[in-house]
Amino acid sequence: MASNLPLQLPAGVSDLLPPEAAALRQLEQRLLNCFRSWGYQEVMTPTFEFATTFQAGSPAGEEGALYKFIDRQGRVLALRPEMTAPIARLVATSLRRRELPLRLGYSARVFRYEEPQAGRRREFHQAGVELIGAGGVAGDVEIIALAVESLAQAGLEDFRLGLGQVAVTKGVLQDLALPPEAVAGIKSALASKDLVALERIYDEYHLEGERRRRLELLATIHGGREALEEARACFGRTAAAASLAELSRVWEALGAAGLEKWLFIDLGILRDFDYYTGIVFEGYVPGLGAPVCGGGRYDGLLAQFGYPCPATGFALGLERLLLARGETAPASLAGGYLVAGRDLAALLKRARELRSKGTAVVLDGESRSRQEAAARAAARGLNLEWIGE
C-alpha cells in the first residue's frame, strides 16, 4: 500500500541503523571517559536557546547557519549550532561562583544549515571540552595534549594535529598598516589558502620586499621546530613576537611530553579569525577531506556574557571520526540469549535471571518448536535457551 507520508529525509540528516548507532555510542562513551579521566565534568545544555546566545559565539552562530524559529512571545530561538557559546552562558550564570579553572565536557547533537557534503551534515554529533579560566601556556598545552589523547582514544592511528597562532597573523597585519579592505582580503585569502588572491593583493597594494615576504611566510610556513625558527627570524621584531614566543613555549612543552610526532606548525591555520584570540589547532586524518577536530583559545567570548575570563577548548565531530576510522562496530548482542518457549511467565523469570548477570536476552514466545527457535537464534547470532517440553 502506498504511504501518504513522506518516506525520505530532508537534506543533511540521516538515520543511524543499529551498527552505526552502536559505533557512535561506543565512541561517545570512550571520549566522555577520556575527558573524565582528565578531570572534565560533563554538562548538558538545552537543544534550543535564544538566537542571540549563539550569535555571540563563533561563526557557526552566524545568521545564515542557524535553524531559527519564534516562540509565542515573538522571541527568536535557535537550535544550537555548537556548544561553546551555551557553555559560556552557563559559566557566566549558574557556575559564576565556582573556583576557576573550570573543566567542562560535553557530547551533544548540533544543527547547522550547511551545504551537505562528505563529513559535513546539518545535524551532527560533537563531543568536546572547555577549559575556562586558565590563561597562558599551561591551558593551551593541556587542551592540545587532551586533543591528541582523544583522537587516539577514538581509535585513530594515523592522525596529525596542526597548530597555528592567530595572534601572530593579527600582529603581522597590524604592522603592515594596510586599509581595512586589504586586511579583510588578506585574512580571507590566508584562511582559505587562496595564494592566487594573495598575489593579487600584493600587486594591488604594492607590497614588496620584507612586507611581502612576511605575508608569504604566514601563508606557507609549515613544519616543526625549524618552522618556528624561520618564523622567529622573520617576525622577531614585529607585533607578532610575543605570541610567537608563546607558541614556541607550547611546542617545547608538548615536545618534552613526547607528543611532537603527532604535531606540526602551520601559521595558515586560522580557523575563525575574529573569534579566536591565540593558539588554534585542527586534527587531520589522511584520506578524509575535512578536519576531524578543531579548537583553540577564545579569550573574548565570556566577556560578552558579562564574565571576562580566558578560555580554550576543542570539539570533535563524531560522524567524521567514524568516517575516518572507516568501520562500524557490529551491533551484535554477542554472548546474548534467545529465551524461547510457550510459558511466558517462565520466559520472563529466566530472562530476568540472565539479565541480572549482565547478559542481553531476547524473548521469543512465538516459536512453535525448538527447531524454529534455534533458526531464529542463529539468525541473530544468539545462544538458544528453550524452556518447555
Place this chain on the structure above:
Amino acid sequence: MVTNLLTLALPKGKLGQDALQLLQAAGLPVEGVATEARQLTFTFPAPGIRYLICRPTDVPTYVEYGAADLGIVGKDTLAEAGADVFELVDLGFGYCRFVVAAPRERWEEAGRSLENLLAGSRRVATKFPRVAASFFQERGLPVEIIKLHGNIELAPRAGLADLIVDIVSTGRTLKENDLVEVAPIFSSTARLIANRVSYRINYRRLTSVVEALKRAAGQGGEKIATTN
C-alpha cells in the same frame, strides 16, 4: 595496490590536454596519459603519482572530498562549485571571461545601462547560477536566475530570458547570436587546487609538485595559453 600515491584530478577536454603539457614541462610522468581516452585512471608507481580523468565540473568535488590531493580546474568551474579547497597557483592557460550579455537591440534601447535593462523583466539564463547570483546581489539588482545546461545564447532569442551570464573566450558566439557584452564579471584561467587536509599532512610532498608546476607555468604558461 600501490599506497601512498599522490593523486591529481585532471579535467577532460582541451583544458586537460593543456594541463598534461604543463605537467610534462614540470617533469612529472605523463607517458600514455590521455584526457580523451576510455581509461580514467593512470598510475605511475615509481614516482607514486596517479591521475584521475574527470569531467571538469567534478574536479573540485574529487579534491574537496579528499579523493584527489591536487586538481587542475578552470577558475570559472571553481567559482561555480564553491568548493572548500585551497587555491594554490594560477597556471595561466585556459583563459576565458565571465560576462553578462544581452541582445544588442535591447541594450541600445536601455541606453547601455544595466539598471535600465533590468527595469522590465529580470530573467537571467546561465550555466553558472552561483556566479550570476553573486554578481547581481553585490550590485543590489534583484533578478530571477534560470539554470540551463548549454547553448545559453538561445535563451534571449526564445524569449526565455532577457540577459545571459556565460563564459567567452573570443566572443564569436555572442556576435553570431547578435548579443553584446554588457558587463564583465571576472577573468578565468586554470588553477591548481589542493585538498585542505592533504595539503597540510602531505605538505612536503605536495609542495614539491606545486613548486615544479609553478615554475613550469611561469616559463611555459604563455606558450600553452596561445594554443587556445
